[in-house]
Amino acid sequence: MRISRLAAIAGVTVLVLGIASCSSTGGKPRESEGGMGGGTVDTPRATIAMITHEVPGDSFWDLIRKGAETAAKKDNIELRYSNDPEAPNQANLVQTAIDSGVDGIALTLAKPDAMRAAVAAAEAKGIPVVAFNAGGDAWQQMGVKEFFGQDEFIAGQAAGDRLKQDGAKKALCVIQEQGHVGLEDRCAGVKSNFPATENLNVNGKDMPSVESTITAKLQQDPSVDYVVTLGAPFALTAVQSAKNAGSNARIGTFDTNAALVGAIQDGSVQWAVDQQPFLQGYLSIDSLWLYLNNGNVIGGGKETLTGPAFIDKTNVDAVAEYAKGGTR
16 A cells, blocks of 8 residues: 555654644744754755645644754754635745745645646746645646645545444544545545445634534434544534534544543544644655755655554553644
């Protein structure tokens, strides 16, 4: 399977505890200031823009950013991070980075069609572009040099298999952003291997609305005995929704944060599909440093997979300390 290609790359990453970074929206992009300890290379100073579709308040992106900051600190890179959940605005951030004369761009492709022109503009200026997290089906067509993430459909299939193993009868797959290709692929993969799956669209920008929508669905359909969410904050919200509805539905999710690790430990959430966001951020920046200084391209024209892997009660303690440090 394609997942095996990651092993050699993932093995080189050493996690050392540090201080978690915070999400940032608007204003001047924050330059590299976080990350974990380590030596610094003596290559020339470079500037790299990292542009994501982060929704404010989603702690998943803190992990991405911590990985990017760690690589930037090691590689003598000025990291300029910016984000916007709206694809046209994200494309504008890419153009701003181009106009500022950055040396490289790392970005997400949650809605590839909206990003095509901006990516082409970067390439026309000779600025190398790598993608991560979202856009695994689109990056090659767009001329992006590398991709770091998981195959979302395969990850969804793995979650569907897990539902069968857990004896589920009917599942909800909760999509917090309609039109996001990666989220849609996850639920498609779940349904592929566990056909008794129904998608439920919610507004991920409004967590009280997410809670009430899941609650209402569980009250309406008591046959649902498993809820699969696509992000750690939504899993924790689904736990509360199940309580509100008087439902015994179990909760599984994609992605982790420190609070989610605790929920797995106490049994509130059964498992999480881990795509290693710290690693995605780290490899995106480190790969651009390698390209700028040695012409290296990772992956041989294929995506470099950082997941999926399951975190559950059998192994959660092994990552708990890293989660407290803001790297898992």
